[in-house]
Amino acid sequence: xxxxxxxxxxxxxxxxxxxxxxxxxxxxxxxxxxxxxxxxxxxxxxxxxxxxxxxxxxxxxxxxxxxxxxxxxxxxxxxxxxxxxxxxxxxxxxxxxxxxxxxxxxxxxxxxxxxxxxxxxxxxxxxxxxxxxxxxxxxxxxxxxxxxxxxxxxxxxxxxxxxxxxxxxxxxxxxxxxxxxxxxxxxxxxxxxxxxxxxxxxxxxxxxxxxxxxxxxxxxxxxxxx
Amino acid sequence: xxxxxxxxxxxxxxxxxxxxxxxxxxxxxxxxxxxxxxxxxxxxxxxxxxxxxxxxxxxxxxxxxxxxxxxxxxxxxxxxxxxxxxxxxxxxxxxxxxxxxxxxxxxxxxxxxxxxxxxxxxxxxxxxxxxxxxxxxxxxxxxxxxxxxxxxxxxxxxxxxxxxxxxxxxxxxxxxxxxxxxxxxxxxxxxxxxxxxxxxxxxxxxxxxxxxxxxxxxxxxxxxxxxxxxxxxxxxxxxxxxxxxxxxxxxxxxxxxxxxxxxxxxxxxxxxxxxxxxxxxxxxxxxxxxxxxxxxxxxxxxxxxxxxxxxxxxxxxxxxxxxxxxxxxxxxxxxxxxxxxxxxxxxxxxxxxxxxxxxxxxxxxxxxxxxxxxxxxxxxxxxxxxxxxxxxxxxxxxxxxxxxxxxxxxxxxxxxxxxxxxxxxxxxxxxxxxxxxxxxxxxxxxxxxxxxxxxxxxxxxxxxxxxxxxxxxxxxxxxxxxxxxxxxxxxxxxxxxxxxxxxxxxxxxxxxxxxxxxxxxxxxxxxxxxxxxxxxxxxxxxxxxxxxxxxxxxxxxxxxxxxxxxxxxxxxxxxxxxxxxxxxxxxxxxxxxxxxxxxxxxxxxxxxxxxxxxxxxxxxxxxxxxxxxxxxxxxxxxxxxxxxxxxxxxxxxxxxxxxxxxxxxxxxxxxxxxxxxxxxxxxxxxxxxxxxxxxxxxxxxxxxxxxxxxxxxxxxxxxxx
Numbered sequence: 001x002x003x004x005x006x007x008x009x010x011x012x013x014x015x016x017x018x019x020x021x022x023x024x025x026x027x028x029x030x031x032x033x034x035x036x037x038x039x040x041x042x043x044x045x046x047x048x049x050x051x052x053x054x055x056x057x058x059x060x061x062x063x064x065x066x067x068x069x070x071x072x073x074x075x076x077x078x079x080x081x082x083x084x085x086x087x088x089x090x091x092x093x094x095x096x097x098x099x100x101x102x103x104x105x106x107x108x109x110x111x112x113x114x115x116x117x118x119x120x121x122x123x124x125x126x127x128x129x130x131x132x133x134x135x136x137x138x139x140x141x142x143x144x145x146x147x148x149x150x151x152x153x154x155x156x157x158x159x160x161x162x163x164x165x166x167x168x169x170x171x172x173x174x175x176x177x178x179x180x181x182x183x184x185x186x187x188x189x190x191x192x193x194x195x196x197x198x199x200x201x202x203x204x205x206x207x208x209x210x211x212x213x214x215x216x217x218x219x220x221x222x223x224x225x226x
Numbered sequence: 227x228x229x230x231x232x233x234x235x236x237x238x239x240x241x242x243x244x245x246x247x248x249x250x251x252x253x254x255x256x257x258x259x260x261x262x263x264x265x266x267x268x269x270x271x272x273x274x275x276x277x278x279x280x281x282x283x284x285x286x287x288x289x290x291x292x293x294x295x296x297x298x299x300x301x302x303x304x305x306x307x308x309x310x311x312x313x314x315x316x317x318x319x320x321x322x323x324x325x326x327x328x329x330x331x332x333x334x335x336x337x338x339x340x341x342x343x344x345x346x347x348x349x350x351x352x353x354x355x356x357x358x359x360x361x362x363x364x365x366x367x368x369x370x371x372x373x374x375x376x377x378x379x380x381x382x383x384x385x386x387x388x389x390x391x392x393x394x395x396x397x398x399x400x401x402x403x404x405x406x407x408x409x410x411x412x413x414x415x416x417x418x419x420x421x422x423x424x425x426x427x428x429x430x431x432x433x434x435x436x437x438x439x440x441x442x443x444x445x446x447x448x449x450x451x452x453x454x455x456x457x458x459x460x461x462x463x464x465x466x467x468x469x470x471x472x473x474x475x476x477x478x479x480x481x482x483x484x485x486x487x488x489x490x491x492x493x494x495x496x497x498x499x500x501x502x503x504x505x506x507x508x509x510x511x512x513x514x515x516x517x518x519x520x521x522x523x524x525x526x527x528x529x530x531x532x533x534x535x536x537x538x539x540x541x542x543x544x545x546x547x548x549x550x551x552x553x554x555x556x557x558x559x560x561x562x563x564x565x566x567x568x569x570x571x572x573x574x575x576x577x578x579x580x581x582x583x584x585x586x587x588x589x590x591x592x593x594x595x596x597x598x599x600x601x602x603x604x605x606x607x608x609x610x611x612x613x614x615x616x617x618x619x620x621x622x623x624x625x626x627x628x629x630x631x632x633x634x635x636x637x638x639x640x641x642x643x644x645x646x647x648x649x650x651x652x653x654x655x656x657x658x659x660x661x662x663x664x665x666x667x668x669x670x671x672x673x674x675x676x677x678x679x680x681x682x683x684x685x686x687x688x689x690x691x692x693x694x695x696x697x698x699x700x701x702x703x704x705x706x707x708x709x710x711x712x713x714x715x716x717x718x719x720x721x722x723x724x725x726x727x728x729x730x731x732x733x734x735x736x737x738x739x740x741x742x743x744x745x746x747x748x749x750x751x752x753x754x755x756x757x758x759x760x761x762x763x764x765x766x767x768x769x770x771x772x773x774x775x776x777x778x779x780x781x782x783x784x785x786x787x788x789x790x791x792x793x794x795x796x797x798x799x800x801x802x803x804x805x806x807x808x809x810x811x812x813x814x815x816x817x818x819x820x821x822x823x824x825x826x827x828x829x830x831x832x833x834x835x836x837x838x839x840x841x842x843x844x845x846x847x848x849x850x851x852x853x854x855x856x857x858x859x860x861x862x863x864x865x866x867x868x869x870x871x872x873x874x875x876x877x878x879x880x881x882x883x884x885x886x887x888x889x890x891x892x893x894x895x896x897x898x899x900x901x902x903x904x905x906x907x908x909x910x911x912x913x914x915x916x917x918x919x920x921x922x923x924x925x926x927x928x929x930x931x932x933x934x935x936x937x938x939x940x941x942x943x944x945x946x947x
Contacts, residue, residue: 009544010456012373016637033543049635051371054453110366112632141370141632197634202651205642 001043001222003027006072006088008034008063013049013085013196020196021046025215034063038071043222044081044125045072047088049141049194059102059144060090069095081125081221082188086142089180089190098183098190099153099162103146106173110143114206116168117179117193121161124186125221129213136214137206138193140171140179145192147174147181160184165191228254228433236581241572248562248569251514252483252577259436259741261480262580265707266739269717272724277733279696285409285492287328287476288399289735291697293761295654298406300399302328303662303699303757304478305740308435309447310364310393314357318343318364318393319450320522325397326372327476327525330459333407333466334399337636338650339369340662341379342394342701342755343627346387348619348943354383357391359944364450365395366630371452372459376631377639377648377660383619384666386751390439390743394701396662396757400652405466409473411493411528417552418534419482420541421458421524422451425507428520432479438706438744454523454546461544462525470537473528483517483577485526487560490574497574498561499552513564528554590711596671597801599787608873608917608925611796612840615874616932617939618795621837626941640765645849646833647687649765659693659760665836666751667789668876669719672804676789677719677754678726682807682878683835684758685730689816690831690881692823693760698727700737700756705749707741715752716741723754729809732758766823768830770850771884771910775829777846777854778893780904781815781880782808783839783872785865791837792874805877811903812879818902819881827889827896834880840873840925842882844915848933850884853912858919860905869919884910 003021007014014031021027032038034052038045052063063069069091076082076097084092092098105111117136122128130136149157154175157163165180180191198204198211229237229250237245237253245253259265276282281290281298288302306321322339329336343361346354358381369376374397428448465471473493475485482504490497501513507521529537534550541548555561560577562570605611615621628643640657641649647661663684669676685695700723705712716739727734743750771777787793788802822828830850834842839861847854858872867875885893890906897904915932917925 010371010453012371012456012635016635019637050373051453051456054371054451054456056453109363110370110630110632112634113629139634141634143370194634197637200637202640203634203637 001028002041003029003044003046004032004038004042005029005046005048006032006034006068008052008066010052010054011048011050013194017046017048017196020199020215024199025219032068034066034068036068038068038075042075042080044218045075047084047091049086049088052087052091060087060094063091064094073097076188079185079187081218083126084190085194086192089192090144092188092190097188098181100147100149100181102144103148104144105146111172112139112141114139115171115193117165118168120166121164121182123161124164124182124189126189126214126217127164129217129220134210135168136210137204138195138198138211140193142192146172147178149175157181164189228258228436233257233581240576246569248514248517249572251518252570255432255480255483255518256487256577257580258432260432261484263739264580264583265585265741267582268584269720272720273734274727275734277731280733280735283406283408285473285475285489286332288332289697289699290332290406291735291759292403293652293654293656296403297652297654298334298401298403299658299759300329300332300334301396301697301699301757301759302736303394303396303701304738305392305394305701305703307392307740307743308439310361311357311391311439313447314360314391315364316447316450318361319368319452320448321393321395322365322368323450323455323522324476324478325395326374326455329397329399330462331474331476332399333405334401335463336374336397337400337638338398338660339374339376340396340660340757341365341376342392342662342664343379343381344387344392344753345383346389347385348383351388353389355944361391361393362627362630368450368452370632372456373635375633375635375639376628377633378643379662380664381624381627384751386666388747389745390750392703392753394755396699398660407466407471407474409493411473411495411554413554413556415472415528415530415554416534416550417497417499417554418527418529418537418548419504419524419551420527420548421546422454422521423505423507423547424516424519424521426511426515426519429515429518431520436742438742440746448520448522451523457544457546458523458525461540461546464540465537468536468540470529470533470540471527472530475526477524477526479520481518481520487574487577489526490558490560491578494558496555496557496559496561497552498555498563500563502565503549503551505547505549513569517562585707585713586710587714587717588710589714599802602797605870609927612844612925613927613932613935615791615795615837615841616844617935618791619940619943620791621841622939623937624940625937626944641691646690649691657693657762657765659688659691659762660757661687662755662757664753664755666753667794668804669754670751671789671801673715673718673752674722675804675806678722678807679805679878680754681723681726681756682812683833684756685816686833686881688758688760689819690833692764692766692820693762694820695730695732695758695760697735697759698732698756700734700754701740703740703743703750703753703755705742705744712749719752719754726807726809730813766831771829771846771852773911774887775910776885776887776890777856777907777910778883778885778904779861779880779907780819780883780902782811782877782903783861783863783875783880784877785867785871786875786877787871790874790876807878814900814902815879815881818897818900822893822896827885827893829884829886832882834882835876838874838876844932846882846884847915847929848936851929852910853914853929854908854910855916856908856918858917860907862903862905869924
């Protein structure tokens with residue numbers, strides 16, 4: 001099993017993600033620069049957080065046009081698990097691998113704080129070890145994290161069970177407190193909060209186990225596959 | 227142009243010819259107070275700068291501490307006051323950028339940022355509020371984009387900063403000892419300039435910062451681009467790993483002039499460069515503008531011909547510019563050419579070493595006129611006073627500020643911002659604790675003891691997390707040093723800091739002096755800011771007190787209300803006795819607290835400082851969501867003092883501990899044996915904070931009201947004020 005962590009100019013959670021994948025969960029992990037192509041033997045792709053291209057124009061929009069995105073799309077279409085966290089989620093939305101849009105938080109400020117997520121869909125490669133309704137203590141850190149879907153999209157998301165995580169409380173004004181979604185097939189997941197910042201006891205002031213289950217879910221997914 | 231008469235004489239004597247326009251501009255920049263430390267340099271030597279953990283190398287802009295197992299921590303502190311007072315968003319942002327590059331130039335990766343922010347009274351001054359909001363956004367915009375967590379700092383408001391701003395930034399780096407850049411250069415080595423392009427921003431910035439702030443000189447202010455800085459960090463670290471860097475220096479104040487002359491001087495080499503080879507943002511820049519522009523996000527690197535191709539390839543990968551601008555020569559000259567024409571040629575040492583000054587000092591008259599304590603207005607309800615203090619801008623939670631900073635990125639942040647010191651985990655399984663502290667109210671009344679107090683407070687905060695202080699950085703901020711009264715306050719501060727650093731054997735590993743912090747309405751209060759680093763094997767992860775736990779105070783409370791928030795915010799009174807650190811007690815108390823933590827006899831330790839005992843206790847209850855019933859008569863004191871002083875005095879060396887009842891006897895025995903002054907003040911329980919004096923409750927308020935005041939006050943003021 002081989003997990004790719006994609007690095008764009010301005011990514012800044014790539015090393016954190018790499019650390020958690022390799023040192024905490026023993027994944028075989030490899031960095032890929034945005035100009036690389038992803039080989040076919042990749043079993044999962046993670047787009048980490050950060051400020052790709054300094055958030056110029058709009059968060060994630062320039063990265064969504066990077067050369068590597070065409071291989072990400074190819075893998076996504078073949079059912080490979082893809083996870084976008086924070087800026088990675090913004091990139092997935094901008095590259096139309098996920099629907100909807102991410103707007104500025106209603107506070108109009110960058111917000112870094114611990115929140116609680118509620119699991120809505122445990123039928124994705126990243127949530128299959130979690131329970132529906134389970135609470136995940138996890139930090140957010142973003143300025144443009146307010147997920148917005150219009151009525152039509154929202155009913156589609158609901159009908160297809162595409163809402164993966166929602167915030168327990170109103171955090172940033174996102175539609176129905178949505179924090180993470182997946183594509184129709186469920187293999188592409190995007191979330192604004194940072195699971196890699198919550199999966200170790202020493203840095204998680206509440207409980208690191210729920211967030212760990214996101215990574216353990218991927219282990220299970222890849223284990224089944226192999 | 228700011229060369230002074232004695233400097234012109236010095237030039238005549240050493241150089242013996244008329245200087246070119248470019249040479250004059252180079253000297254004016256490099257010999258500015260900001261770059262040359264000409265007023266302070268001869269005095270800074272008194273600080274102890276060596277110690278068993280201190281690593282000293284040529285040409286470092288940051289202090290380096292060995293933290294064991296082959297790892298080092300680097301640290302630096304700077305301010306960006308003048309620019310932030312004119313353009314707070316850009317000024318504060320570029321302030322972050324400059325310090326980060328100092329950390330990077332040692333070859334270490336920046337892992338944390340701290341900010342000390344000071345403005346006028348935001349309760350009634352809209353301009354101060356604007357400066358504050360925008361400085362915070364500027365720091366957030368810059369630090370967040372870099373992916374370096376901003377994990378602590380301070381915010382303070384005082385009338386002395388009206389129409390002005392102090393933006394201090396400290397940064398910490400971490401890396402392997404073997405990756406430190408050992409600055410060296412040989413004749414024929416290549417000098418390259420990496421990063422942002424040189425433009426007309428920041429022209430004369432260091433001279434601008436070396437005079438009192440009277441005009442809005444916008445061209446002297448730099449423009450931030452954190453994205454370029456992020457690319458530079460990654461490119462430099464990759465180049466470091468590939469061994470492409472022989473020597474490196476950040477471009478800050480004084481731009482190329484300063485970086486070239488100081489690098490040449492510290493390495494004992496000459497550098498010849500051509501301004502035509504510098505990549506610029508616009509055409510038509512004059513050669514002298516290229517030499518003194520303070521455009522941001524630039525690094526000077528010395529490499530050799532063999533490594534140059536690899537270095538260029540790395541820069542290409544990150545799409546940052548890398549221009550070969552010159553080479554290393556033998557003659558120890560700084561030689562600047564414009565095409566074929568020589569436009570400046572001066573000995574590097576001559577440029578880098580401005581003639582130093584031994585300024586006059588005299589004790590300020592205001593100190594004699596400071597009022598002694600007078601009969602204060604009668605307080606009818608102490609609960610109201612405590613709640614008022616809890617919601618005052620200087621004491622209320624700064625959650626609104628640090629929420630805007632990414633303080634989690636890097637996944638090292640064990641103790642998050644908002645309480646005492648912040649704690650980071652390091653790769654060698656050790657933990658680093660860091661804190662910055664300043665207190666202009668104390669320093670104004672007593673510059674020497676005020677400065678020592680800031681230092682002790684930072685140490686106390688480190689101790690509260692279980693760490694042993696191993697190094698300090700100081701940032702000394704004052705008004706115009708040409709005024710002997712101001713210079714006296716500077717000398718008092720530095721002497722005090724030296725005395726305490728020597729006593730505790732904590733080396734000063736870096737620092738900065740910033741003078742001319744004044745506007746037409748006057749100088750700022752003396753504002754030394756002290757940063758302290760500590761290291762430990764295991765941090766105290768504080769547990770909230772639960773019902774039945776004891777509240778214990780360590781340290782003596784004295785009649786020291788001078789400069790307190792109580793005097794200044796409640797009574798609008800400046801004067802009285804400034805808290806004085808008793809060195810011996812300070813040390814015993816620190817060691818005792820560390821020992822109690824190590825032996826797991828305490829659940830949490832909180833520093834007692836701004837606002838005094840009543841505020842420190844309220845904070846514990848607010849964070850622990852539990853009430854406390856306290857007998858003030860048990861607070862140790864040798865002075866004959868009233869309970870008002872017990873509540874609000876800001877005496878140093880005091881700690882509040884919460885202790886499980888099963889440990890209270892052992893704790894008592896230990897502290898008695900060590901002859902530490904302590905008192906068991908009461909127990910945690912219920913939802914009220916209650917304080918008794920002579921068996922009578924003099925103050926009683928609910929934890930939930932205190933919480934509301936403490937957490938909402940600043941945000942309410944900014945949103946609706």
